[in-house]
Amino acid sequence: MRKKLIKVYSMIYLVGIFMSANAVKAQTxxxxxxxxxxxxxxxxxxxxxxxxxxxxxILWGTNGILKNRYSGNDLVANRQKDLKIRRTMLKLHQIxxxxxxxxxxxxxxxxxxxYKGDYKVKDLHENVGMAVNFSYGFTAINALFSPPSAxxxxxxxxxxxxxxxxxxxxxSGMIATNILATQIEHxxxxxxxxxxxAYVSFASLATALIxxxx
Amino acid sequence: MLHYFxxxxxxxxxxxxxxxxxxxxxxxYTMKHKLHTWDGTSxxxxxxxxxxxxxxxxxxxxxxxxxxxxxxxSRDSHMIEVLDALSIPNITFSSSSIHxxxxxxxxxxxLQFHGVTKDIQFNVREKKENNQLLYEGEFPVLLESFxxxxxxxxxxxxxxxxxxxxxxxxxxx
Numbered sequence: 318m319r320k321k322l323i324k325v326y327s328m329i330y331l332v333g334i335f336m337s338a339n340a341v342k343a344q345t346x347x348x349x350x351x352x353x354x355x356x357x358x359x360x361x362x363x364x365x366x367x368x369x370x371x372x373x374x375i376l377w378g379t380n381g382i383l384k385n386r387y388s389g390n391d392l393v394a395n396r397q398k399d400l401k402i403r404r405t406m407l408k409l410h411q412i413x414x415x416x417x418x419x420x421x422x423x424x425x426x427x428x429x430x431x432y433k434g435d436y437k438v439k440d441l442h443e444n445v446g447m448a449v450n451f452s453y454g455f456t457a458i459n460a461l462f463s464p465p466s467a468x469x470x471x472x473x474x475x476x477x478x479x480x481x482x483x484x485x486x487x488x489s490g491m492i493a494t495n496i497l498a499t500q501i502e503h504x505x506x507x508x509x510x511x512x513x514x515a516y517v518s519f520a521s522l523a524t525a526l527i528x529x530x531x
Numbered sequence: 532m533l534h535y536f537x538x539x540x541x542x543x544x545x546x547x548x549x550x551x552x553x554x555x556x557x558x559x560y561t562m563k564h565k566l567h568t569w570d571g572t573s574x575x576x577x578x579x580x581x582x583x584x585x586x587x588x589x590x591x592x593x594x595x596x597x598x599x600x601x602x603x604x605s606r607d608s609h610m611i612e613v614l615d616a617l618s619i620p621n622i623t624f625s626s627s628s629i630h631x632x633x634x635x636x637x638x639x640x641x642l643q644f645h646g647v648t649k650d651i652q653f654n655v656r657e658k659k660e661n662n663q664l665l666y667e668g669e670f671p672v673l674l675e676s677f678x679x680x681x682x683x684x685x686x687x688x689x690x691x692x693x694x695x696x697x698x699x700x701x702x703x704x
Binding site: 359361363396403404411466469470475 | 595609618620
């Protein structure tokens, strides 16, 4: 009787051990299988983020003009293309930013000559002003109309958020500088305000470039 | 009776059930650029482990590229682009051998990153605290050796070497 009990106990123990051993094997096999087969993309990455600028929404939103224009119903391929376009546009944005800053610096030097009474540089000042406006517009378009990023999960003040706040400042400065430039011919007393607006634009654009590194 | 007893002991030694479960885990990458250095951390790490008593016998780890958060969405989005995470969403590691050498452990295995699989080896430190086992370690990854185009900021590329740190905590069942 005792021998029988020992046999039964041993059999139960053996079955238990084998089951637990199989559980271990199943666990590792399951993960290995997952490693091989789990190539499912996070669905939130395929869809553009819920929050985006209205300029981006016009082109890349759910009902955007350029939404899913490349690869038919292949949402992954479409989003990959979106992100490539975004990268190209942001590179152009960076180039445009540096060109604009250089133009502003040149304009500052020319403008100061004009303020000192050297009216020979007036045409040059206007032409450089036009070029700066053009490069500034080009830079802005490449940021405002780029496809949205894969994430919008920042909750703290980040360098990009500062960059965007400064963009509001230099955009306002650019608009003010241009409006005041057209009014100076009628009212010379506006000159200091035109210069101040230009300085604010330059300083905020330069700061917007610097904050990106932090 | 004796041969059953011996058999039971032998089987207990060779087929031990998992004795530890993963509780918390994190993987952090550190990248360097001429202008700054930054970290990105994932706390959504899938781990499966096989144990022999207190000794880790095998481990497999999976982390999604999208789960890494560097505190800057645009940077994380850039990583999604350079790592082609829409078509290759996972980073995986599966150990092939684990050698204990006191509190230090030498782990060898296969790292699959950006769809490229390479054999790697690294040291792991083991700490035992309050029924928990903590494993920490780090190893470098050369981005270009995994066919990753280095991300750039202001036309300057990041360093080719990226450091990976990990911390895995297992709790006694």
